[in-house]
Amino acid sequence: MIIDFSKYSSVKIGNKIEVAVLKEACKSDYYLIGLASNMLINNANNLAILDDKFAYIKDCKDYLEVGAKTKAYDLYKYAKKNNIANFEFLSSLPGQMGGLCKMNAGMKEFEIANYILELNIDGVWQGANFSYRCSDITGHIFAVKLKKENSFSLEKLELFKNMRANQPSGASFGSIFKNPQNYSAGYLIDKCNLKGFCIGGAKISEKHANFLINFNKASFDDAYSLIELCKEKVFKEFSIELIPEVVILK
Ligand SMILES: Cc1cc2nc3c(=O)[nH]c(=O)nc-3n(C[C@H](O)[C@H](O)[C@H](O)COP(=O)(O)OP(=O)(O)OC[C@H]3O[C@@H](n4cnc5c(N)ncnc54)[C@H](O)[C@@H]3O)c2cc1C
Secondary structure, three states: EEHHHHHHHHOOOOOOOOEEEEOOOOOOOOOOOOOOEEEOOOHHHEEEEEEEHHHHHEEEOEEEEEEEEEEEEHHHHHHHHOOOOOHHHHHHOOOEHHHHHHOOOOOEEEEEHHHHHEEEEEEEEEEOEOOEEEEEOOOEEEEEEEEEOOOOOOOHHHHEEEEEEEEHOEOOEEEEEEOOOEEEOOHHHHOOOOOOOOEOOEEEOOOOOOOEEOOOOOHHHHHHHHHHHHHHHHHHHHHOOEEEEEEOOO
């Protein structure tokens, strides 16, 4: 199938690219994407998405088995409806479960890795190692088994909603960079006076400096140049190397 990444990706940047659809859980050389909510894609080859059959939530009594194509928001809704704990933070996270596990997505100390029992990677159930916004998973995730605990918390839901208050609206891929140890990437970029700085149709948000906003039909080059500029300026000013959280496919 053809995906137009200027419509599909959350940052609304990219071209029309032929993408395969994986129908079976097995090893392959494709580069698998989810909802492209943490990606900046130019002219990549060999891309694939999962078939719709991998969008499911199965209650296995002691745990949940969730297909990797399931949207984070759908798992949040399921948890709320069935009074299950720990997935309140998914109400605020775009993406599918495969991407979430691969990136160890989360908010503050609430990370998906905390609730993972096992993953189906390339057709084999196994464990994985996780750190801040990172995993050692190299294969394709087809499903995940998650801890099932009581009870859903409306207080936590409110907490996550409030955490989003300083997040800018507009097309973005979430945070540009991971936070370096003891610093916030947004603070460092802000100190380089880059808030509001534009290249073409891409700008650093005035509201939060670790967000790149596509405000006017930005190209891949606009966004990429802006990311490189942030890295250069922060390194020059603070000798700190910013590591992108966004996955960039040139
Ligand atoms: C407005 C906004 C706010 C955000 N806020 C946060 C936040 O607070 N915290 C946070 O952690 N993230 C945040 N993100 C980033 C994003 O929500 C997460 O990284 C999410 O996990 C990405 O899921 P996805 O399906 O879109 O993955 P994609 O962006 O499509 O892919 C991301 C990576 O995962 C890999 N991948 C995708 N699916 C699979 C699979 N099935 N098997 C193996 N690898 C796979 C891809 O190859 C790629 O390397 C935000 C994004 C946006 C747009």
